[in-house]
Amino acid sequence: MRVTGEHVVSRESEQRIACWLREDDERMAALRALAELALPDAWLAAGFVRNLVWDRLHGYSPPTPLNDLDVLHFDATDCSRASEQALEARLGARLARPWSVRNQARMHHRNGDPPYQDSIDAMRYWVELETAVAVRLVANDTLQIAAPFGLQSLLGGRLTPNPYRPRPQAFARRCADKGWLQRWPRLSKRSLREAVSPDDPLA
Numbered sequence: 363m364r365v366t367g368e369h370v371v372s373r374e375s376e377q378r379i380a381c382w383l384r385e386d387d388e389r390m391a392a393l394r395a396l397a398e399l400a401l402p403d404a405w406l407a408a409g410f411v412r413n414l415v416w417d418r419l420h421g422y423s424p425p426t427p428l429n430d431l432d433v434l435h436f437d438a439t440d441c442s443r444a445s446e447q448a449l450e451a452r453l454g455a456r457l458a459r460p461w462s463v464r465n466q467a468r469m470h471h472r473n474g475d476p477p478y479q480d481s482i483d484a485m486r487y488w489v490e491l492e493t494a495v496a497v498r499l500v501a502n503d504t505l506q507i508a509a510p511f512g513l514q515s516l517l518g519g520r521l522t523p524n525p526y527r528p529r530p531q532a533f534a535r536r537c538a539d540k541g542w543l544q545r546w547p548r549l550s551k552r553s554l555r556e557a558v559s560p561d562d563p564l565a
Contacts, residue, residue: 375513379411380505382418383497389414392431395456397499399449403466403481404435405508407496412516415492416546419519426545430460434481434496441468486510489532491522521551 383389396404417425446463453461466484470477478484485494491511500506515522523533543549
């Protein structure tokens with residue numbers, strides 16, 4: 363076991379997700395393209411990991427196509443949208459997919475939050491827990507997974523509002539607009555009260 367953020371994450375859970383990632387050629391190509399840029403504190407996140415896990419839990423093959431590739435990075439020296447767009451173009455030249463790059467050093471302004479300390483801190487403010495999982499490729503072709511709320515909820519097939527940022531209307535809207543429960547009907551949608559139950563830890 364090890365600690366990621368505030369929560370203990372089992373090595374077995376990490377290895378399970380890493381194995382699924384390595385079996386997905388498209389995701390591995392995206393991770394390699396991002397690693398080549400050597401951006402500070404850069405990760406692929408959101409549906410990149412979440413959707414893959416939900417597909418595996420449902421036995422779907424091939425995996426659900428990704429609408430875009432969500433890149434988080436943290437660079438306080440250049441917070442311009444133009445810089446993000448330039449990075450999207452560079453990534454697109456390496457892998458012809460729709461990339462979405464967001465510098466978390468500036469995103470707190472848009473979201474009305476205190477300044478984020480880094481990319482992982484930014485994920486603590488996301489609407490649902492299962493989306494707040496990220497991965498990157500580091501030295502020796504090693505996959506590093508970051509999960510500020512742990513991996514238990516994601517691997518348990520849950521869909522959970524963030525109890526540290528209670529926005530029930532935003533959570534309900536995202537569930538409806540994105541059609542998660544239609545695409546992955548075995549998911550268990552939880553309420554905010556269930557998310558903070560002492561009998562159901564987040565780690």
